Amino acid sequence: MRNPRRIVWVELAAMQQVNAQCQTVSARSMQHTGVASVSEACALVAAGPQGKLIVPRCSMSGVTCAVAEGDI
Numbered sequence: 001m002r003n004p005r006r007i008v009w010v011e012l013a014a015m016q017q018v019n020a021q022c023q024t025v026s027a028r029s030m031q032h033t034g035v036a037s038v039s040e041a042c043a044l045v046a047a048g049p050q051g052k053l054i055v056p057r058c059s060m061s062g063v064t065c066a067v068a069e070g071d072i
Contacts, residue, residue, distance in 0.1 A: 003014065007066075008045075008046040010041070010042045010045045010046060012033060012035070012046055014041075014042075014045045015035045015038065015041035015042065015045060016034065016035060017045075018032075018041050018044040018045055019028045019034075019035050019036055019041060021040075021041075021053065021057035022035070022036035022037040022040040022041055022044075022057075023037075023040060023053055023056040024036065024040065024056050024057045024065075025037065026038070028057035028059065036071050037056075037057045037066065038064075039057045039064045039065050039066040040053055040056060040057050040066040040068075042066070043066040043067055044066075044068045044070075046068070046070075047069055047070025047071070048070040048072075049071070050070050050072045051068045051069065052068060052069060052070065053066060053067075053068045053071030054067050054068060054069050055061075055067035060061075
C-alpha cells in the first residue's frame with residue numbers, strides 16, 4: 001500500500017518537461033519560473049510518466065493547488 005503522506009520534491013527541470021500539459025497559465029508563475037502553472041506541473045510530475053491532470057489549478061486564500069492521477 002502506498003504511503004499517502006509521502007512528500008515528493010519536484011525539480012524545476014521536471015516541471016519544465018511537463019509544461020505543455022498544463023491547462024492554465026499564471027502570469028506570476030511564468031515570470032518567476034518560466035512554467036505555466038507550478039501547481040499543475042508539480043501535480044503532473046508527482047503523478048509519474050503517465051500522469052493526467054484531473055483538477056486544474058485553483059486558488060483560494062493565497063493557496064494554489066492542482067490534482068493529477070497517475071502510476072506513482
